[in-house]
Amino acid sequence: MNMPSGGSFQLPPLALYIHIPWCVRKCPYCDFNSHAAGPTLPEQEYVDALLADLDADLGHVHGRELTSIFFGGGTPSLFSANALGRLLDGVERRVRFARNIEITLEANPGTFEQAKFRDYRGLGINRLSIGVQSFQEAKLKALGRIHDGNEAIRAADMARAAGFDNFNLDLMHGLPEQSIEDALFDLRTAIAQGPTHLSWYQLTMEPNTVFWSQPPVLPEDDLLWDIQEAGQALLAEQGYAQYEVSAYAQTGKAARHNLNYWTFGDFLGIGAGAHAKLSSPSGQIMRTWKTRLPKDYLDASKPFQAGDRLLTADELPFEFLMNVLRLSEGVPAALFSERTGLPLAQLDGARREAEARKLLLADPQRLTASREGQLFLNDLLQHFLP
Incomplete structure (x- = not known):
């Protein structure tokens, strides 16, 4: 058990992740649990399964309310409003919603109505996350996207017209044959749409993707560095503060659901392949994952949960810091004990080593990666491996 000294373990905030695994078409760079949709989707059966999955996980709630819900995928916007409404009603009957709950839906421009x-x-x-990736036809074609740049702009217009005053645009950089001018064009076009939040991250080659086995030619490292520096300067100039490695937001518009992940909060995960991080009042912390293939997830003879793993006291420093050090301003040092139940002194030796290498700021009150530590986060985290 991971018990804080001198008191009982304080349960962290609780969020809910809901995975909807179908897409119109699988993108060649995507390593998420997504599957090409057929002519019809099993909406009702899947909502029934999601609610049954949640029923099986209610023992992990421990009286907490949900601070946020995130519909991820796949492409959740393929589901009808009726299906999502029935699902949200069912969730709220089972777990209390916070008064100011943030509920985010991922959507792609090609699915906008x-x-x-x-x-x-x-x-x-009350929040959308729109997967744009680029506004340029050649780049979208290289990424296997089904929308064009004009559709992406119309999607932002329609989001506002539908009443969404809080939305994110997802953009990639480091694309095949991308120049600095290309990358800045995408950013300027995105900013012109007035999003409250931008996710801007580098394309990477992930195992089990088409790009892994048939990699495109990507920009050289020096150009990638120049793109990143120019893009970050533009975002800062336009009022988008970088609060995480690849997340930029207007004042007060950081994604609360993702902040819960990065501050080592708890989250339930329902749906095919969904993951969860769950704490118990005794201080035990567990990660769980659900059955991956939709056909197996919908098979009533098979369990929803595919596995779980209890985190040991030796693993917790790395698990905690792997998340919080992504945040530009880090976290109060006291949060380590609050979230893990371990004494802060357990980090002392590794902290001194990381500070000596200028990867961690020498601030006894906070745990914050230096600028160099953010750029070389894996090197920084090596100091905290069990």
């Missing part, structure tokens, strides 16, 4: 999105807003979904 203004009436549908107005209905989503009416359900209480």
Whole structure:
């Protein structure tokens, strides 16, 4: 058990992740648990399974309310408002919603219908995350995307018209044959749409993807560095503060659901392949994962949960810091004991080593990666491996 000295373990905030695994088409760079949709989706059966999955996990709630819900995928916006409404009603009957709950839905421009999105807003979904990736035709084609740049701009217009005053645009950089000018064009076009939040991250080659086995030619490292520096300067100039490695937000618009991940909060995970991080009042912390293939997840003879793993006291420093050090301003040092139940002194030796290498700021009150530590986060985390 991981018990804080001198008191009982304080349970962290609780969020809910809901995975909807279908897409119109699988993108060649995507390593998420997503599957090409057929002519019809098993909406009702899948909602039934999600609620049964949640029922099986209710023992992990321990009286907490949900601070946020995130519909990820796949492409959750393929589901009708009726299906998502029935799901949200079912979730709220089982777990209390915080008064100011943030509910985010991932959507792709090719799935936008203004009436549908107005209905989503009416359900209480109050944040969209729109997967744009680029506004340039050649880049979108190279990425295997099904929308074009104009559709991406119309999607942002329709989001506002449907009542969403809080939305994120997802953009990639380091794309095949991308120049600094290309990358800045995408950023400027995105900023012109008035999003409250931008996710701007580098394309990487992940195992079990088409790009892994058939890699495109990507920009050289020096150019990638120049793109990143120029893009970060532009975002800062336009009022988007970098609060995490690849997340930029207007004042007060950081994604609360993701902040819960990065501050080592708890989250339930329901749906095919969903992961969860769960704490118990005794101080034990566990990670769980659900059955991956939709056909198996929908098979009533098979369990929803595919596995779990209890984190040991030796693993917790790395698990905690792997998340919080992604944040530009880090976290109060006291949060380590609050979230893990371990004494802060357990980090002392590794902290001194990381500070000596200028990867961690020498601040006894906070745990914050230096600028160099953020750029070489894996090197920094090596100091905290069990």
